[in-house]
Amino acid sequence: MAQWCDTIRKRYPLTLPLFRINMYRLLNNYKCIPCRKFIQRNYTMEVSHNVVQKEPQKESLLHLNDIPGPKCYPVIGTLHKYLPFIGDYDAEALDKIAWLNYRRYGCLVREVPGVNVIHVYDPDDIEAVFRQDDRFPARRSHLAMYHYRKNKPQVYNTGGILSTNGPEWWRLRSTFQKNFTSPQSVKAHVECTDDIAKEFVQWVHNRKFRCNEDFLIYLNRLNLEIIGAVAFNERFDSFSPQEQHSKSRSSKIIQAAFGSNSGVMKLDKGFLWKFFKTPLYRKLAQSQEYLEKVSTEILMKKMKFFESNESDNDKSLLSSFLQQPNIDQKDIIGMMVDILMAAIDTTSYTTSFALYHIARNPECQEKIFMEVESLLPEKDSSITPNVISKAVYTRSTIKESLRLNPVSVGIGRLLQKDIALKGYFIPKDTVIVTQNMVSCRLPQYVREPLLFKPERWLRGSSEYENIHPFLSLPFGFGPRSCIARRLAEQNMCIILIRLIRDFQIQWKGRELGIRTLLINKPDQPVTLSFVPRRL
Numbered sequence: 001m002a003q004w005c006d007t008i009r010k011r012y013p014l015t016l017p018l019f020r021i022n023m024y025r026l027l028n029n030y031k032c033i034p035c036r037k038f039i040q041r042n043y044t045m046e047v048s049h050n051v052v053q054k055e056p057q058k059e060s061l062l063h064l065n066d067i068p069g070p071k072c073y074p075v076i077g078t079l080h081k082y083l084p085f086i087g088d089y090d091a092e093a094l095d096k097i098a099w100l101n102y103r104r105y106g107c108l109v110r111e112v113p114g115v116n117v118i119h120v121y122d123p124d125d126i127e128a129v130f131r132q133d134d135r136f137p138a139r140r141s142h143l144a145m146y147h148y149r150k151n152k153p154q155v156y157n158t159g160g161i162l163s164t165n166g167p168e169w170w171r172l173r174s175t176f177q178k179n180f181t182s183p184q185s186v187k188a189h190v191e192c193t194d195d196i197a198k199e200f201v202q203w204v205h206n207r208k209f210r211c212n213e214d215f216l217i218y219l220n221r222l223n224l225e226i227i228g229a230v231a232f233n234e235r236f237d238s239f240s241p242q243e244q245h246s247k248s249r250s251s252k253i254i255q256a257a258f259g260s261n262s263g264v265m266k267l268d269k270g271f272l273w274k275f276f277k278t279p280l281y282r283k284l285a286q287s288q289e290y291l292e293k294v295s296t297e298i299l300m301k302k303m304k305f306f307e308s309n310e311s312d313n314d315k316s317l318l319s320s321f322l323q324q325p326n327i328d329q330k331d332i333i334g335m336m337v338d339i340l341m342a343a344i345d346t347t348s349y350t351t352s353f354a355l356y357h358i359a360r361n362p363e364c365q366e367k368i369f370m371e372v373e374s375l376l377p378e379k380d381s382s383i384t385p386n387v388i389s390k391a392v393y394t395r396s397t398i399k400e401s402l403r404l405n406p407v408s409v410g411i412g413r414l415l416q417k418d419i420a421l422k423g424y425f426i427p428k429d430t431v432i433v434t435q436n437m438v439s440c441r442l443p444q445y446v447r448e449p450l451l452f453k454p455e456r457w458l459r460g461s462s463e464y465e466n467i468h469p470f471l472s473l474p475f476g477f478g479p480r481s482c483i484a485r486r487l488a489e490q491n492m493c494i495i496l497i498r499l500i501r502d503f504q505i506q507w508k509g510r511e512l513g514i515r516t517l518l519i520n521k522p523d524q525p526v527t528l529s530f531v532p533r534r535l
């Protein structure tokens with residue numbers, strides 16, 4: 001204890017002058033207990049990180065309610081922080097709130113927007129959260145969508161893989177993931193993805209972009225085409241003039257995927273939709289209905305195709321789903337809707353940020369080009385799984401872009417067991433949000449964290465850094481992590497290789513920030529220019 005007090009007295013005047021008076025008052029009044037709390041909150045790097053406890057001893061730990069955070073009132077908890085005019089938190093700027101919370105309260109923060117939510121910033125603690133030996137890791141999210149699907153038993157068996165927890169989630173996950181995760185089945189989609197990427201590059205050549213156009217619109221269309229082909233063996237013809245119309249099928253799917261995703265977090269925080277159909281709930285329901293309709297049509301078509309025994313060349317995920325014995329049509333419809341919801345915005349936003357960083361870092365762009373040129377000496381050489389595995393620099397560019405701009409600020413978990421973090425007792429059923437996006441930008445974890453440096457991920461490079469494995473988790477972690485990680489990384493790699501092989505890309509906008517709508521959306525148009533390369 002004496003050593004801890006010395007640590008505070010030595011370091012505190014330099015680092016936290018504003019809290020000086022309070023600190024000494026606390027030390028005098030409570031001897032070393034506040035000292036312990038203080039260190040737990042602020043100087044956690046110096047305290048033992050051995051936080052993974054098999055059975056945390058509740059009596060010797062601090063209470064959850066003692067975790068620092070915004071003031072909590074009866075009934076409304078900390079929701080007042082999000083109220084217009086009264087609160088200073090903006091629900092579409094969760095990254096900024098996370099910064100504010102970190103600076104105000106330290107690396108473990110408690111908010112109560114209806115339920116206890118603990119924000120975790122230290123990668124050692126993030127590891128402790130994910131290393132719990134859960135059979136069925138759970139999230140408390142997509143609550144309204146779960147409610148909507150459970151009230152439609154004629155269409156769905158469950159709330160779907162995104163929103164369902166427990167053994168029912170595992171039934172879906174263990175069945176569907178076989179086709180998503182095995183390296184062989186993912187590699188089988190390289191050829192068709194490359195064909196679509198080639199068509200897209202040709203379209204960009206012909207299109208002659210104006211500098212103020214939002215490239216995201218077209219990345220959405222591209223990713224709809226790719227996921228349509230890979231998952232359902234279905235083309236949407238999204239780049240045809242008639243499909244560019246806002247009432248076309250492809251436009252409506254893209255709108256419905258966004259309409260489903262964008263309301264999730266606000267609906268999770270609210271509860272009125274449980275009693276009557278609020279406008280946001282109605283928007284979610286309409287979006288889900290449209291995705292259901294399209295999925296059902298595609299499924300029916302595919303089943304007829306199957307019956308006629310013409311499906312031998314069909315390598316789509318849907319074709320393999322239809323051969324699974326322990327799922328039925330309703331499970332498949334749920335999964336198809338989840339795929340449409342989860343695939344388009346995530347991959348398009350991630351690719352937008354990658355292009356943004358690459359365009360703003362010409363040296364990095366040149367290195368990618370050199371790599372791509374050596375792998376594809378002719379522009380129309382095919383991309384193969386071998387090319388992707390050798391595109392090491394391009395892949396580290398994607399990794400670095402996801403470090404700075406992950407699709408979600410962090411990962412949510414509903415604790416399945418009691419745990420201890422930083423000397424606090426965190427009971428089962430508490431919601432944890434790991435704040436990876438903020439932590440990834442902190443200098444104690446990454447050197448020059450705001451610089452875009454793919455080399456920091458490259459083993460063998462002089463700039464390689466041994467980054468904590470739980471710092472950047474863009475696809476989550478463990479059995480509940482993104483089911484399509486390999487596929488998404490492969491798709492992005494193919495898109496980048498194709499675009500950079502043909503164009504020099506320049507950024508024409510201001511600094512790109514995010515709107516946090518479950519999936520972090522660029523906060524302004526993605527304005528790029530594409531200068532064709534001569535070679």
Ligand code: HEM
Pocket residue numbers: 139161162163173227338339342343344346347350407408411412473474475476477478479480481482483484485487488489
């Ligand atoms: C760059 C692209 C993508 C990123 C960054 C991403 C990221 C994520 C993250 C962070 C999660 C939550 C993981 C967790 O809780 O541990 C997740 C879950 C999920 N993702 Fe992705 N994703 C991407 C693309 C896709 C695609 C293309 C699909 C579908 C084809 C997809 C389908 C899913 C599904 C179904 C889940 C829920 C898994 C479960 O709860 O068991 N994702 N994704």
